[in-house]
Amino acid sequence: MADDSDDRVYYVISDLHIGGDEQLEEVDYLPELLAFLEELRESDEDVELIINGDAFGLWEFTTVEGIEKFEVLEETYPTLFEALRETGETVQITLLPGNHDHELAAYDEYAERFDAYNVDLVSEQSIDRAVGDHVVHFEHGHQRDQNNRIEDWGNPHSTPLGYYYNTLVTSRAGQLSDRGRYNWLKDVQAVTPTERMPIWLFSKYFYREMNPVLRYSLVPFLLLFNISAIVAILAGLDLLGVWSMPIDRTEAFLGQFGMAGTAAWFLLVFNVSLAGLLLLVAVPLHFIRRDIRKTVDRFGVFETELTVDPEAPYEGAATEIFADQPATSIFCYGHTHRPTLREVDGGIMVNTGTWLKRLHRRDGIIGVLPPVFYPSYQLASVRIAAEPEGVAVEFEQIKKPSPATEELTWTERFFTAGREPEPEFPDRYLLETEPEAKAVTPEPGIES
Known part of the structure; x- marks a missing residue:
């Protein structure tokens, strides 16, 4: 192992979520991870790799307990552990627990086992590292999330709300995923925030599991729903004798096309009838829904949601740490799976993102078809290094092709054509060498 020095370069990754029941065992990015470790061990730099939480999905194991995991x-990932052993011979590898692998802090045997693979397991909630004239604070970030905070750190029986979600929902999805028409349910880990789970499930049911005959028979109605809703309103005005011109003009126009026009007219009438019925039902349901929500809010039944604000808790935590520890200028965390680099009062906060697949919601351009969740990978490590002008923080992207072609149906791709996501990483950032003054200078294009 190399000793700490002012020239040390830090590479940070997090949220690998390796392991789990059945289909969750699959690690799509394993070749890229092995290549990344090889690149580190062949580097001429004095490197420390920090794995900043949730390296493993221990919550997603439900058939074994404790050190058996x-x-x-x-047994499942021998090539990965051998790569860790080889890389750790020349590179210091530091592993911090997250919420999904909090058990690493609960059993002393884990530290002994990882030490055999040259991995230094630190069972603390956070660590600091000096880089040039600045100090970096590393933590996974789940302690800022009330649904995943471990109240009794190191206690294997400390189980926040997120634990039950993952043992009851995520691990169950891994057990059932291969029963579908396509092995998609295992991607439940990539659905963030979790409030999107119902619409994601409905989307995958519609595009993947629904009987194709039923799906394609519904497509015309769903595509024409917006038009049909407008025509339904106009038909109502016609029946009331308020305004008949739009209906008369439409009927006369379609009548020019003979039987084809008649067929189109009947299809339109059918769609209008259904749209009108749905509109009539939607009005009272809207007011009932509003009243139920007000009642729930009044009693405070669901004051704690299963999702976490992606920014606010961490911005407050970073600002507080910068104020209490004047030399600290970088707050590095993970947990939310969103690669971020932004200024806050006293320094910068940087989120390392995730190596899991990311899902980007795209609504159809017409009609009321279910949204499409485009898959992509945003694999990267965050590199933190001292330079003559200060400390540079940058994302080093690891290329992996989008799986959209294999995972999206023709229907999904067709109705969202031209709206494919193009995820990007934040720009490089330079903190100047003035820790007392906390001077920070963004390079062009940085978010502020």
Whole structure:
């Protein structure tokens, strides 16, 4: 192992979520991870790799307990552990627990087992590292999330709300995923925030599991729904004798096309009838829904949501740490799976993102078809290094092709054509060498 020095370069990754029941065992990015570790061990730099939480999905194991989970990981991913051993011979590898692998802090045996693979397991909630004239604070970030905060750190029986979601929902999805027409349910880990889960499930049911005959028979109605809703309103005005011109003109226009026009007219009438019925039902349901929500809010039944604000808790935490520890200028975390780099009062906060697949919601351009969740990968490590002008923080992207072609149906791709996501990483950032004054200078294009 190399000793700490002022020239040390830090590479940070997080949220790998390796392991889990059945289909969750699959690691799509394993070749890229192995290549990344090889690149580090062949580097001429004095490197420390910090794995900033949720390296493993221990919450997603429901058939084994305690240190047995490590044995399952060893058996399932021998090439990964051998790569860790080889890389750790020349590179210091530091592993921090997250919420999904909090058990790493609960059993002393984990530290001994990882030490055999040259991985230094630090069972603390956070660590600091000096880089040039600045200090970096590393933590996974789940302690800022009330649904995943471990109240009794190091207690294996400390189980926040997120624990039950992952053991009851995520791990169950891994067990059932291969029963579908396509093995998609295992991607439940990539659905963030979790409030999107119902619409994601409906979307995948419609595009993947629904009987194709039923789906394609519904497509014309769903595509014409917006038009039909407008025509339904106009038909109502016609029946009331308020305004008949639009209906008369439409009927006369379609009548020019003979039987084809008649067929189009009947299809339109059918769609209008259904749209009108749905509109009539939607009005009272809207007011009932509003009243139920007000009642729930009044009693405070669901004051704690299962999602976490992606920015606010961490901005407050970073600002507080910068104020209490004047030399600290970088707050590095993970947990939310959103690669971010932005200024806050006293320094910058940087989120390392995730190596899991990311899902980007795209609504159809017409009609009321279910949204499409485009998959992509945003694999990267965050590199933090001292330079003559200060400390540079940048994302180093690891290329991996989008799986959209294999995972999206022709229907999904057709109705969202031209709206494919193009995820980008934040620009490089330079903190100047003035820690007392906390001077920070963004390079062009940085978010502020």
